[in-house]
Amino acid sequence: MGLNKLQLLLVEDDIDLATAIIDYLELEDIHCDHAANGVSGLSLIQHNKYDAIILDLNLPKMSGLKVCEAMRSEGIDIPVLMLTARDTLEDKLAGFAKGADDYLIKPFAMEELIVRTQVLSRRRSGQINRLIVADLELNIDEKTVQRNAVSLKVSPIEFKILDALMRASPNPLSREKLMHSVWGDDKPDSNSLKVHMFKLRKAVDSEYENKLIHTIIGRGFVLKREDD
Numbered sequence: 001m002g003l004n005k006l007q008l009l010l011v012e013d014d015i016d017l018a019t020a021i022i023d024y025l026e027l028e029d030i031h032c033d034h035a036a037n038g039v040s041g042l043s044l045i046q047h048n049k050y051d052a053i054i055l056d057l058n059l060p061k062m063s064g065l066k067v068c069e070a071m072r073s074e075g076i077d078i079p080v081l082m083l084t085a086r087d088t089l090e091d092k093l094a095g096f097a098k099g100a101d102d103y104l105i106k107p108f109a110m111e112e113l114i115v116r117t118q119v120l121s122r123r124r125s126g127q128i129n130r131l132i133v134a135d136l137e138l139n140i141d142e143k144t145v146q147r148n149a150v151s152l153k154v155s156p157i158e159f160k161i162l163d164a165l166m167r168a169s170p171n172p173l174s175r176e177k178l179m180h181s182v183w184g185d186d187k188p189d190s191n192s193l194k195v196h197m198f199k200l201r202k203a204v205d206s207e208y209e210n211k212l213i214h215t216i217i218g219r220g221f222v223l224k225r226e227d228d
Helices: 015-027 038-047 064-073 089-098 110-121 156-168 175-183 190-205
Strands: 007-011 031-035 052-056 080-084 102-105 130-133 136-139 144-147 150-152 213-216 220-223
Touching: 007 015, 007 038, 015 031, 015 110, 031 038, 038 052, 038 064, 052 064, 052 110, 064 080, 064 089, 080 089, 080 110, 102 110, 130 156, 136 156, 144 190, 156 175, 156 190, 156 220, 175 190, 175 220, 190 213
Parallel strands: 007 031, 007 052, 052 080, 080 102
Antiparallel strands: 130 136, 136 144, 144 150, 213 220
């Protein structure tokens, strides 16, 4: 399997359609796991890293809307392409409200499915309202941070740093990418990041044995459990 090979999940109960999609994706050198119902799909989402999810709206055991809502409530920001046979505005609005990123109406051309999943795979979803790593939780809408259900006081800049680190977790984020995520092109001097990281470590880790914020020499910073 190539290093750049896309990893997708298809949650679709129509086995003939699922087989056709998986075979076509394989021809494009795209790996695709498959689940035939919503419960199995959510379990795979919770335990694996995917670049994008192709999710049918009408599924047995748990609907596509419920799957999408559940994963967003857990802070999972994998982009979701929703498949539906219903081309109504109400259905689309309902899907977007639950956390879908894009829609594709059945029947569809395989080429369009490939293009849309490739576009989605290049970014993380902006549809989530919570980010969770270990016992640390960041609420994007309310701009609050909790660890072990205890509220933490962080500045707006520190909140942005946490947001960037949690979205990248468990992968490290270079100093350059972190500074760009927080300040954009208007970057401050390097000491500013150092000061904010010091204060953020104090807020997040000082009261806990298991540290979450780590420096990786030559690679930047990472937010994850020490035992991970």
